[in-house]
Amino acid sequence: MSDEQERPDDTQVRAVNELEESLEPVTLIEQSRVIMRVGRLMLAAGTASYRVKQAMASVAQSLGVHEYSNHVSMTAISATSHRGKIFRTEVTENRSFAINVDRLAHLDRMRRTLPERTSPAEVHRALDEIEGRGALYPGWVNSAVAGMACGAFAVLNGGVPWEVIVVFLAAMAGQQVRRTLAHRHFNTFGVTLVAAAVATALYAAGIAIIGAVTSGPDLTIHAAGYISSVLFLLPGFALITGALDMAKNDVQSGIQRIVYATMLVMAAGVSVWAVSLVTSLETSPRVVEHVSLGADLALWAIPSFLGVLGFALMFNSPLRLALTAAAIGGVANTLRLWSVDAGLEIQAATTAACLLVGCLAALAARGGRFPVITLSVPAVLVMIPGVPAHEALVSLNQGDYISAAAGMLEVTVIMVSIMVGLVAAKLVTDREWSFGS
Secondary structure, X not given: OOHHHHOOOOOOOOOOOHHHHHHOOHHHHXXXXXXXXXXXXXXXXXXXXXXXXXXXXXXXXXXXXOEEEEEEOOOEEEEEEEEOOEEEEEEEEOOOOOOOHHHHHHHHHHHHOOOOOOOHHHHHHHHHHHHOOOOOOOHHHHHHHHHHHHHHHHHHOOOOHHHHHHHHHHHHHHHHHHHHHHHOOOOHHHHHHHHHHHHHHHHHHHHHHHHHHOOOOOOOEEHHHHHHOOHHHOOHHHHHHHHHHHHOOOHHHHHHHHHHHHHHHHHHHHHHHHHHOOOOEEOOOOOOOOOOHHHHHHHHHHHHHHHHHHHHHHOOOOHHHHHHHHHHHHHHHHHHXXXXXXXXXXXXXXXXXXXXXXXXXXXXXXXXXXXXXXXXXXHHHOOOOHHHHHHHHHHHHOOOHHHHHHHHHHHHHXXXXXXXXXXXXXXXXXXXXXXXX
């Protein structure tokens, strides 16, 4: 028996005999199968359900399917393809929630460049090439850029140089643990619990060691650095795509994504709280020294740029895309912090900054160069209020419910502001999104 006979082509559907061939819609089965594969790959790469639906519909049209409809949630896709009086319905499940911006960008480019007519075999070949692409960066680089992003957060949160270095190392180790467990298919929430515990414990130990061996001023384990060490665990894509799905009336998908993201935040919060029980954590606000406007702008712009760059690279973004997102985020967050410093309410400043992010991302992505979401999500992650969230958790565990409620409300208002700004930008810049059903 030849090798080709031993390895049948799974993308082709063939009847056993002529009678079966006459009864089964073989062509429609092949078309439906490749359409579902496109949707499954896009959903697993982390994009919003609206884009998954759009891509599947584009492939169906190019394949010549007469009528096509689908339902996409965070964990499943069901779709029906019609050809004349016959139809085929398929259901597939998604259990992969890792973000892969490079794959997402190539899938989006394939969607945009489909010929007017194509075949299932040609689409399968394109998908094989995309799926065969490995990670753009080795594992140690992925962990290092996660540390860089968290170190930048520490600067923005008022961390001192020693804290920033320890945050970098702790977050790098936490991300490496996260990758190792995820590659072994460990439970997602278990991964988050362990990674957060490792990062915070290493941060606390690092600060304690530095304080013990140096003769300078005593270092305290401050919430600014402590929380910054776990911010690589922020489920930014799930939160933002959930908000966009809700705005498109994809309520089920939106609720699933936001609940999933909330549960991940809570899982990380449990570890953060547990480690803080055995450490002396300082949560009082730090006094900000008065410096010139130019110095302030530099202290806001450089960490914002590096933080966004780190997150974008951690999501496996091509370097050009990551630098574009970093430039957008750096400009927007600098203007946001300057506005807050000038007296503007933080929710108004955040909404305006995210509106700017969405508009700049749409401008940079024009012509299909990048998917807009791959630019906007990393750019807004530096605006998420990690320290107030932890302070609210600490207050809750100490029984100070008034302070806890106030902190949770502050975090909620800022998160809503981020989502409102991005949705408003989508309404302004994407006519198809705004007027589509």
